[in-house]
Amino acid sequence: MPLTDTAIRAAKAGDKPYKLADGGGLYLLVNPTGSRLWRLKYRIEGKEKLLAIGPYPDVTLAKARERRDDAKKAIIDGADPSALKKQSREDAKVAPANTFRAVAEEHLAKLEREGLADITLGKRRWLLGFAYPHFGDRDIGSVSSADVLVALREIEAKGHHETARRMRSVIGSVFRYAIATARIENDPTFALRGALTTPRVQHRSAVTTATELGKLLKAIDGYRGQPATRAALRLMPLLFPRPGELRAARWSEFDLDKAIWSIPAERMKMRRPHRIPLPPQAVAILRELHAVTAGEDFAFPCIGAAKKPISENTLNFALRRLGFGPDIATAHGFRATASTLLNESGRWHADAIERQLAHAENNEVRRAYLRGEHWEERVRMMAWWADHLDGLRESAEASARPLCTG
Structure with a gap:
């Protein structure tokens, strides 16, 4: 028969401890000293165990039943209430x-x-x-x-x-x-290690043929979105930085008279400052943009929130609007495009291309010796690259014109 508060208060201490059962393994232990303590008897994997719940009346009958029910739920979930109580005490003592x-x-x-x-x-x-x-x-x-x-x-x-x-x-x-x-x-x-599912490697899509790149450049020239987005789209194939390095660029980083973009170390993936030579085509795009966003800190400010740069998805969304899905081209993919075509040209030293991409040399011995920036070669390379892109664009435009039939 379940206990009542009246029955508990009427319980008198005897010569020996005795129990007043409530049900479900819960009982009140009445000691000769007069103390009355709640206990819960339960079994884990066939072994009988005992959980101390607390003294009455500090722990009321209703509270004791609530703790009994919580313990039963823990047992169903495969946990030992005594172990949980011990862990709780240890957690409370944690510095x-x-x-x-x-x-x-x-x-x-x-x-x-x-x-x-x-x-x-x-x-x-x-x-x-x-x-x-x-x-x-x-x-x-x-x-x-x-x-x-x-x-x-x-x-x-x-x-x-x-x-x-x-x-x-x-x-x-x-x-x-x-x-x-x-x-x-x-x-x-x-x-x-080895316990988790190995994710499938997804390579960023990139155009890696001259013909397809020409078509992409022609499409970018036809973009009629926000000026900052359009300028960033035109600069990505020209300069092939990481998209985050371009979109968060500040006007203070550009010296358009000297045609140099200096990115501070804190904005670079490899935590080293990086200089990019600007070909005349890039300088022209930046001067045009400067007339629009010169009053802002960011060269490519977000519309409606000029204190922030354009978002990391802006350029990819713009490419989608031009009809180039993620399986064809991405903003980051311009880096692979430039790397592929510059290396295939056979005109430039691989180290100059890698330095322009701001890649870190994996070989520690080589890294110790490759301290130069290959600056002069990179200036020539970027000028050649810009002219090469102009040629690809013109070829794409020419192939798109209807033939004159007289």
Whole structure:
């Protein structure tokens, strides 16, 4: 028969402890000292266990039943209520500086001091945000491989395989920082290598033949959108920077009289300053744009929000409007186009092309010796490239004209 508050208050202490059962394994233990303690008897894998719920009247009858029901749900889910209670006590004692979240934020602050790009820091924070609900407020030393895998599987289940892979890498960097700062001894993400679905590599589409490039250039010349977008579209094949480097360019970076675009290190992927020689065609486009956006900080300001540059999708959307789908051309693809055709021309040293692309040399020995910018060759190369594009465009226009039949 279930207990009542009246029956509990009427219970008197005896010479020996005795139990007042409520049901479902819950009972009140009445001790000779007069203390009355709630206990829950349950079984896990056939083994009988006991959970201390708390003293009456601090824990009321209604509250004791609520905790009993919670424990039953945990058992159904395969958890041990006693182990959960122990983990909860340990979590409550965790020093604030040793939670996974605190260590992660400390690590991000270190990376920021070391000059990691804001956009990269933002991506790391975004990825860590998926982990925080799972174990952000737990002691970093208590987080296991299984805990991390649960968080990763949640992302993977949505089909975001690349996100899950990068998330594992970022979480691992936090654990390795914790090891370096003497908080833990092992990185639990190491055991998860090979546990996630390997994402399919998707190469960015790019036009790599002279004929098709001429048609693309002709189409770009016919673009009638916003001036900043049109100028950026025309400059991408001419200068082939990374799209983010162009769209976030500031007028202060351009010296149009000397025909040089100087990109500071903090805006470059490789964290090194980069100079780009501007051929006359590029200078002309920029002077035309300057007459429109000279009063703004950004050379390519967002319409309606001039304090921000055009978005990262603007150029790809513009290409879509021109009829070039993502399987044909992308803004980033102009880099592959230029690399392919410049190398195929046989006119330019491969190192000059790589330097113009702002690629890092993978071989450490070669990198130690390749300190020059190949500047003079790059100036000549960019002038030749601009003229070459003009020729391709003219050929495309000529082939599109109707034949004169007299």
